[in-house]
Amino acid sequence: MKEQLAEAFNNLIDKLKGWFNTIIEYLPNFVLAILVLITAYFIAKYVNKATKKIVDKKVQDESVSGMISRITAVIVVLAGLFLALGIMNLNQALTSLLAGAGVAGLAIGLALQGTLSNTISGIILSFRKKIQIGNWVETNGFSGEVMDINMKDFTLKEADNNIVVIPNKKILENPLKNYSLTTKMRVFIECGVGYESDLEKVESLTKEVIAKTFDQVEKPEDVEFYYTEFGNSSINYLCRFWIDAESMLEKLRAKTKAIIEIKKAYDKEGINIPFPIRTLKFDNELAFNNPVEFEKISKN
Structure with a gap:
């Protein structure tokens, strides 16, 4: 019994030594990976602000500019994460992560196909100079002033003050007449x-x-x-x-x-603007005195 405990203790010591040696061996790479992640985080914050300033000059919708700047920041962070995993020689984990992300992205894309289509369409519409908030446009059978272009829909206010909300996808797929151009x-x-x-x-x-x-x-x-x-x-x-x-x-x-x-x-x-007139003219006289004729007319 004592011998088994001593063997188990020795195996534990060997494992701990192996882990300690591995930590010592990979410690520089681990520190470098942490530095890469921290650097990527601060770069992402800077890119987020810079992108928002640039997009705000071309897009009036706050939600669109905010989303674009956040997507840019996330891309920078993901790039830093992949680089850190590569530094730590976790290539297999990196491959699994990419595969999982691809499958998850495909599933989400199929589930939210309509929503993503409207979102992408909203981003495209926000960058179109020929469609701006305040323009008077006609599209999809509706005509009115453009009140809002956001991530989901396109909002018009018609002449009778009614609000019409049209999915962004419909705006890109159908002709649009802009009277304000x-x-x-x-x-x-x-x-x-x-x-x-x-x-x-x-x-x-x-x-x-x-x-x-x-x-x-x-x-x-x-x-x-x-x-x-x-x-x-x-x-x-x-x-x-x-x-x-x-x-x-x-x-x-x-x-x-x-x-x-x-x-x-x-x-x-004294110029006449006539309206349609229909004149009915009867050339024949009805012989109401004739009993036979009167009976025929009555039956008809």
């Missing part, structure tokens, strides 16, 4: 005048009214005027002109003002 918008007015009207007078009067109403239209010749068709009750025309505007609300206000002034001018000059 240009300082001019074209107003279209379609109307009709009676067949008895002097068409040349209608054209010149309409152009003069538009030129007097809007400062952006310097002269009547700048107004485009085209007769388009012989309608059922009127001769129809299309009038269009340019105004200084960056939103659909300004365009609608200008169109409303133009319609009011054109109507006033037409009323003053």
Whole structure:
């Protein structure tokens, strides 16, 4: 019994000596690895702040800039961790860590495919100079002012003050019309005048009214005027002109003002704007005095 205890004690001493020798052998590498991790941590903090300052100049959304800066910091820390593991000759652990990270990343990516798609789309939209907060845009069947671009969705405020939230993925996959990229918008007015009207007078009067109403239209010749068709009750025309505007609300206000002034001018000059009229004419007289005919009509 004593011999077994002595043998076990000797084995323990040998193990401890082996561990101690290993620690002494790898102590410089361990210290160097710790220094690498500490250095990577401080570099990550600096990179985080520097990246945030750079991104803030191009992206207005705080959440997007914060996420990008944090991702950059995490990459720096992971690089330091891998370097430290390599210094300590833990190549097998490093390989296992990379494999595990790859499998976990694939599983998370499949589980959060929609969320990650919207997140990446939000980052892309935040860097697009042609889409900024405050722009008036039209996309996915909605039109309004861009109120927010974050990591999940794209927020619009329509002209009726309703808020529309659209997933970022939908914005990238569908066409988007940005009215704020240009300082001019074209107003279209379609109307009709009676067949008895002097068409040349209608054209010149309409152009003069538009030129007097809007400062952006310097002269009547700048107004485009085209007769388009012989309608059922009127001769129809299309009038269009340019105004200084960056939103659909300004365009609608200008169109409303133009319609009011054109109507006033037409009323003053006696120009008729007809509305559809249907005339029913009966050429035959119904013979109600004939009992046979009256009976047929009653049955029908």
